[in-house]
Structure formats: structure tokens, C-alpha cells
Amino acid sequence: MTMMKLPIGLKSHLDWLQSIGLCAEGAPSHDTYERFFRHLDSKQFQACFIKWTQILRGIMGKRIAIDGKTLCGSKDGSESALHLVSAFATESSLVLGQIKTNGKGGELVGIQQLLEILDLKGAVITIDAGGCHKVVTKKIIEKKGDYILCVKGNQQKLHDELGNFFTQVIAVKTEESGCGYWNIEENAKGRRDRREVWTSGDLAWLPQLKDWAGLQSVIAVRRTSLKGTKETVETRFFISSLPPEAEHQGKIIRGHWGIENSLHWQLDVTFREDLSRVRKDNGAENLSVLRRSTLNILKNDKASKKSLKRRRLQASWDVNYLTQLMLDAN
Numbered sequence: 001m002t003m004m005k006l007p008i009g010l011k012s013h014l015d016w017l018q019s020i021g022l023c024a025e026g027a028p029s030h031d032t033y034e035r036f037f038r039h040l041d042s043k044q045f046q047a048c049f050i051k052w053t054q055i056l057r058g059i060m061g062k063r064i065a066i067d068g069k070t071l072c073g074s075k076d077g078s079e080s081a082l083h084l085v086s087a088f089a090t091e092s093s094l095v096l097g098q099i100k101t102n103g104k105g106g107e108l109v110g111i112q113q114l115l116e117i118l119d120l121k122g123a124v125i126t127i128d129a130g131g132c133h134k135v136v137t138k139k140i141i142e143k144k145g146d147y148i149l150c151v152k153g154n155q156q157k158l159h160d161e162l163g164n165f166f167t168q169v170i171a172v173k174t175e176e177s178g179c180g181y182w183n184i185e186e187n188a189k190g191r192r193d194r195r196e197v198w199t200s201g202d203l204a205w206l207p208q209l210k211d212w213a214g215l216q217s218v219i220a221v222r223r224t225s226l227k228g229t230k231e232t233v234e235t236r237f238f239i240s241s242l243p244p245e246a247e248h249q250g251k252i253i254r255g256h257w258g259i260e261n262s263l264h265w266q267l268d269v270t271f272r273e274d275l276s277r278v279r280k281d282n283g284a285e286n287l288s289v290l291r292r293s294t295l296n297i298l299k300n301d302k303a304s305k306k307s308l309k310r311r312r313l314q315a316s317w318d319v320n321y322l323t324q325l326m327l328d329a330n
Contacts, residue, residue, distance in 0.1 A: 016319045038281040042100070042289075049289050050097040053296070054119055063090045063252060065259040066114060066127045068107045071273060071284055082284045085110035086292070087118055088259040090126075093299050095263060095292040100285050108133055120145030124242065126256040129154055132239070134211055141214040141241060148219070148240040148252055158208050162237040165205065166220035169198050170235075178202065182246035191227040197250035198222075201243055214241035219249055267291060270308050297329045 017023045028036075064087050071082045085107055087096040096118060101110035107130045115125070115136065120143040127136065129152035140147045151159050169177045183196040199219045203209050206218070219238040224231065242249060267273040271291045278284050298311045306314070315322045 013319065016322075034283070037278075037286045037290075038283045040282060040286050042282040042285045045286050045289055046098070049293060050117055052293075053094070053096045062123050063255055064088065064096060064118070064120070064123050064125050065090050065256045066111055066125060066131060067256075067259045067264075068101065068110070068130065069264050069267070071276065071288065082279075082288070083107075084285075084288060085114060086259070086263065087114050088263050090255040090258040090262075093258065093262040094296045098288065098292060107131070108136075111136060112139060115139045115143065119143075124148065124252055126252060128256075134213070137215070137239075137241070138213040146214070146241045148238050148242065148249060148256075151237045151239055158239070159237060161206060161208065162218055162220070162239075165200075165218070166198060166235070166237065169200070169220070170222065180244050180246035182250050184250070191225055193226075194224045195250065195254070196222045196224075197246045197253075199240075199244040199246045199249055212239060215239055216241055217244040217249070219244075219246075219253070221250065221253055263295070266295060266308060270312065271295070297325050300329055301325060 014023060014027050017027075066085065066087050068083060068085045071084070083101050083106070084098045085101055086098040088094070089096055097114055099110040099113045101107055111127065111131045112135060116139070120140060123145045125140050125145055125147045127147070127149050129150045132149040132151050132155050137147055137149070151162060153159060169179050174181045177198065179198045179200045181196070181198055183194065186193045186195070197219065199217050201217045203215065203218065209215060217240045219240060220235060221238070222233065222235045224233050238249075238253065240249060271294070273288070273291060276284070276287065278287055294312070295308070298308050298315070301311060304311055315325060
């Protein structure tokens with residue numbers, strides 16, 4: 001391996017690495033790391049990551065959110081930036097796996113690949129409109145899972161049917177609608193939000209009922225936001241294999257966005273993923289797996305009250321803490 005002169009801080013870590021049987025001949029140089037991650041088989045590395053997360057599956061809870069993210073800094077000339085579809089356990093905030101796709105337009109293929117390799121038994125899968133396809137519901141039901149999928153314009157006829165139905169439901173008093181109902185009010189960032197959830201399991205009126213595997217209920221979520229004097233109202237529709245239960249389904253839908261706040265935001269802020277300029281060969285994809293592995297290890301420390309950024313900093317200088325993190329992750 002190519003050697004390099006190390007700062008004092010790295011020398012102390014070199015002692016620790018050698019004490020556990022690594023870097024016996026000294027620390028690799030920056031160029032060696034670059035070559036390693038560029039040419040490491042990304043599919044094999046990904047498979048190892050997913051195998052590890054499946055071992056932890058029992059502590060991750062039963063709710064899995066799936067969503068895509070583009071690594072903006074990975075664009076290389078005429079080549080598109082790397083786009084990844086990730087599966088995220090929303091209750092424990094841990095990453096279960098990720099798949100590289102052919103841009104955002106290839107998300108459906110990536111979603112199907114993730115569903116194929118993950119253990120879905122007893123889990124509830126939530127996906128935005130990009131995953132609202134019949135093949136997705138079929139695969140989830142085949143693997144003994146349940147789903148809540150957002151319906152938008154890519155399923156126009158279904159979206160229109162749900163819009164017509166819930167327009168009539170929302171127009172009447174709750175007790176007269178024949179639907180389950182739940183609402184919650186929250187204050188955040190100077191804004192007041194009111195979320196209302198309607199759900200129905202009486203679907204005889206729905207022409208597409210038999211087209212969607214396991215479909216048991218339809219859901220409408222209306223969010224009314226008030227910031228200062230400006231009020232905005234947004235209504236979204238969902239289909240689900242769960243029986244109609246407004247509060248339960250509403251909380252699962254709300255929890256789906258944890259993948260944005262607890263995964264994508266942390267990757268960009270704590271790990272500065274979007275600023276990374278690594279883009280040659282398999283480098284960007286392999287480093288994305290490494291970041292998600294590190295994020296899982298840091299989040300697995302349930303005893304610490306420190307931010308992820310401070311935990312990461314502590315692990316960089318405190319080998320006792322670093323050792324404990326590694327032991328707890330196995």
C-alpha cells in the first residue's frame with residue numbers, strides 16, 4: 001500500500017487500528033482509498049450492507065419508508081448525477097438498504113429491487129407517488145407486507161376517482177360521511193398546521209378495486225397551514241392494504257416523511273453528501289453506502305443525547321467510544 005506521513009491524531013488511530021489487526025503496514029494514502037472505493041464491486045458492497053441491516057431488522061420496527069435522493073455533486077460531464085432509492089425504518093431511523101437507479105425516472109425499478117431483497121413480513125411500506133404501481137402492491141402482498149401508497153397524476157384515473165369521492169366526504173359533517181376521521185394540530189417554525197384524515201373501507205364504488213393487490217382502504221389527508229395571515233390547504237390521497245383506521249394510518253403517513261428529515265437531511269448536513277465531488281467509477285455509490293452505514297452506527301447509540309454531528313466528532317478522537325459503537329452494531 002502507498003504510505004503517507006500522518007498527523008499526530010491519525011497516528012493514535014493507527015495504533016488502534018493495528019491493535020484490532022488492521023493496517024499492519026501503516027495507513028493507506030488518500031490515493032489508495034480513492035482507488036479502492038472506485039474499483040470496489042458496488043453490488044457486493046451493497047449486498048453486505050443489506051445483509052447487515054437485515055440482522056438488525058428485529059429492532060427496527062415495522063414501518064419502512066422508501067424514497068429516492070439524487071447526489072448532486074456526483075454528476076460527471078455528460079453522465080447524470082447518481083440517484084439512489086433508499087429503504088428507511090422510520091421508527092428507529094435506520095437505513096435498511098439502497099439501490100442505484102437510472103436517474104429519477106428509474107425509481108420504479110429500484111423500488112422493485114429493494115422490495116425483492118428486503119424482509120417485508122409484517123411490515124407496512126410507505127412510498128410516494130413514484131411507487132404507486134400495481135407491480136409494487138403485488139410484490140408487497142406476496143411478501144406478506146402491507147402498504148400505504150400516495151396517489152398522484154401518474155395514476156390519473158385512480159386519482160380522479162379518489163378526488164371525486166373525498167370531495168363529497170369532506171363537504172358533509174364528519175358523522176354523516178360514513179368515513180373514519182382523525183385530526184391533529186401542530187405548531188412548528190412559526191407555522192400552525194392542522195392535519196385531517198378521512199379513511200374508508202367501503203370500496204364497491206371504485207372501478208379499479210380489483211386491479212390493486214390487497215387493497216382494503218382509501219385515505220385522504222388534508223393539511224391546512226397558517227403562517228402569519230397566509231393560509232394554504234393541500235389534500236393528498238392514498239391507497240392502503242390496511243383496514244380503515246384514521247388515526248393509525250394518519251400517523252404512519254406522517255411518519256413517512258422521516259426519511260426526508262432523519263435520512264436525507266442528515267446526509268446533507270452531517271455528512272455534506274451533496275457537496276461530495278466523488279464521481280468516478282463506483283466511488284460515489286460505495287461512499288454513499290459507507291455514509292449510511294456510519295449513520296446507522298451513530299443512531300444506534302440510543303444512550304447518547306448528543307447530536308449526530310457531535311457523536312461523529314467524538315468517535316473521531318475517542319477510541320473507547322468508537323470501539324463501543326462498533327461492538328453495539330454487531
